[in-house]
Amino acid sequence: MANTLFIGKVYLRFDELSSTNDYAAELLAAAVFQAGNSNSKSKPAEGTVIRADTQSAGRGQFGSRWESAAGKNLTFSVILYPDWLHIRSQFQLSMAVALALHDTVNSLQPNSVPVRIKWPNDLYIGDRKTAGILIQNSISGTAIQSAIVGIGLNVNQLEFDAALPNPTSLALAFGRDFNLEELDGLLFERLEQRYLQLKAGRYDAIQSAYEALLYRRGVESIFRETATDQVFAGIILGVTDSGQLRVLTERGERTFGVKEIITGMRNEG
Numbered sequence: 001m002a003n004t005l006f007i008g009k010v011y012l013r014f015d016e017l018s019s020t021n022d023y024a025a026e027l028l029a030a031a032v033f034q035a036g037n038s039n040s041k042s043k044p045a046e047g048t049v050i051r052a053d054t055q056s057a058g059r060g061q062f063g064s065r066w067e068s069a070a071g072k073n074l075t076f077s078v079i080l081y082p083d084w085l086h087i088r089s090q091f092q093l094s095m096a097v098a099l100a101l102h103d104t105v106n107s108l109q110p111n112s113v114p115v116r117i118k119w120p121n122d123l124y125i126g127d128r129k130t131a132g133i134l135i136q137n138s139i140s141g142t143a144i145q146s147a148i149v150g151i152g153l154n155v156n157q158l159e160f161d162a163a164l165p166n167p168t169s170l171a172l173a174f175g176r177d178f179n180l181e182e183l184d185g186l187l188f189e190r191l192e193q194r195y196l197q198l199k200a201g202r203y204d205a206i207q208s209a210y211e212a213l214l215y216r217r218g219v220e221s222i223f224r225e226t227a228t229d230q231v232f233a234g235i236i237l238g239v240t241d242s243g244q245l246r247v248l249t250e251r252g253e254r255t256f257g258v259k260e261i262i263t264g265m266r267n268e269g
Contacts, residue, residue: 119245225260
């Protein structure tokens with residue numbers, strides 16, 4: 001059991017769901033629909049976790065599919081209510097969650113393999129992806145009314161679809177199996193710590209920690225602009241307050257949104 005104040009205190013566990021994010025969205029939608037009914041249920045408690053041993057339609061960033069072997073990994077969603085967070089600062093939540101994932105995984109091994117965050121919020125061990133995040137925010141006015149934080153962490157899976165570019169798991173990277181029940185408790189603790197840090201307004205500390213852990217930061221890499229298919233060399237500097245990637249190129253510093261650039265390819269020249 002996680003040593004937390006609220007994350008994971010309500011824990012809904014399923015053998016299979018189409019998507020834990022979709023299930024969380026249905027819970028939130030049902031609460032809104034029933035709000036005018038005196039017999040209605042209250043909205044889900046903050047920190048409610050929906051976990052599935054397998055997802056038939058799990059999703060990653062930009063509509064990609066998240067593939068996970070049944071019972072081998074952690075795939076879950078957390079419902080949060082960061083109504084104190086202005087929409088212009090919503091990338092802060094993404095950074096906080098990415099840092100929580102890093103904190104968790106980095107604590108499992110003796111720093112022999114670098115654990116980094118690939119912008120915007122994938123987790124890499126060495127040069128391979130082991131976790132992804134999908135956050136769905138509901139906006140009310142200028143604040144985030146609710147957030148569904150979906151996390152997929154490859155843990156004990158040893159084989160992956162050959163079509164996937166660079167997957168790995170904790171077991172492959174660190175050479176041992178992990179107890180999923182202990183691991184999710186640790187992750188809930190780290191997530192709550194980073195979320196409370198965000199709630200306390202420590203935006204600069206979160207951004208500094210995130211930038212220090214960016215995959216291939218300060219190393220010349222090859223990038224591709226999606227709109228023009230143009231390939232160019234550059235060096236990742238960090239991120240803007242709104243989450244755009246800052247890249248130093250021969251034309252000077254440029255910034256890119258999450259759908260505008262493919263990042264982090266090695267410069268083999």
